Amino acid sequence: MKVFDRASLSEQVELALKDEIMGGRMLPGQRINVSDFQAAWKVSSTPFRDALRSLEIQGFVTVEARKGVYVASLDQQTVSEIFDLRIALECMAIERATPVVPEEEAQRVLAVYLDAQAASENGNTEQIAQGDRLVHELAYTHCRNSRLQKALSSHNELIRWAQAMIVRKQSDAYLLALPEHIAIMRAVCARDPQAAALAMRAHLENSRERLRAHIDSTGIPSDNAQ
Structure with missing residues (x-):
């Protein structure tokens, strides 16, 4: 109680x-x-x-x-609205973070993803979930804009809720996102803000479509889980 x-x-x-x-x-x-x-x-x-x-x-x-x-219904419109805002905020954050994130940290995050990719090719997928949020946390931490950070924080719980629906209904969601995270981090390590923002947008657009594919017309996950 x-x-x-x-x-x-x-x-x-x-x-x-x-x-x-x-x-x-x-x-x-x-x-x-x-x-x-x-x-x-x-x-x-x-x-x-x-x-x-x-x-x-x-x-x-x-x-x-x-x-x-x-x-609240997690229907097609809700998913689109959540990700519209997420795309706007996180693309801005990674673009601002790319020129200033410490080289050692950027290389460390990329290495985590590359190690997870290598492990997954050998059938070990545990590392993928553990590092899934790293690129998003890096963008938040190093965007150097306190108002942007507050906006990200206030929206983060809705994002986590929507993402949880993806992962709960699609067991390979982390695996599908892994090459997208690697693409973002390669752009960050190359100090290319525009490429990093474009890679982040592609990742989030794909995430949105993966979630929408598992939402039926009533807003309840399409496998009718109880």
């Missing part, structure tokens, strides 16, 4: 509900039984309503008058 500190109750409820959604325990389009959560967590309506309002603004839930509260 969850126990909350009353001082920031709505924030804690928000984080707990977000964890339910991002953890896949509530699927896109699923109705959220508010009264059940309130009873289980011993939370009154006001902080719960505040938490839902914040999650609605962030894009995790939808509130429909006289119908109820639902996990």
Whole structure:
């Protein structure tokens, strides 16, 4: 049973509900039984309503008058909107980071991907998942723009939610992304900002299409997992 500190109750409820959604325990389009959560967590309506309002603004839930509260649909339009923003932000970030990222760090990230590729060719795919976020973290860390970093941070959880749907429904998603990550890092190591941005765009466009391919018309993953 969850126990909350009353001082920031709505924030804690928000984080707990977000964890339910991002953890896949509530699927896109699923109705959220508010009264059940309130009873289980011993939370009154006001902080719960505040938490839902914040999650609605962030894009995790939808509130429909006289119908109820639902996990946001991860449908074709939602995926496109999430990735439109991701492409704009991350392409800018990698373009800004490419000229200034330390050479040693850039070479280290590239080496991680190349090692993962070699291991995968021998049937070992564990390394791929471990390094999957490295190029994105590098772009975030070295873009030298605090406002861009804040925008990336605020959008990152929606990105992770969408990406989790790819990985959960497509076991080889990390493997498919690996050569795309290598292409980005080769451009970074060559100190070519435009090539890095183009490679990042290609990677994110492909990621979007991989996710969209696993979303049916209702927004529920197409394999009908429960």
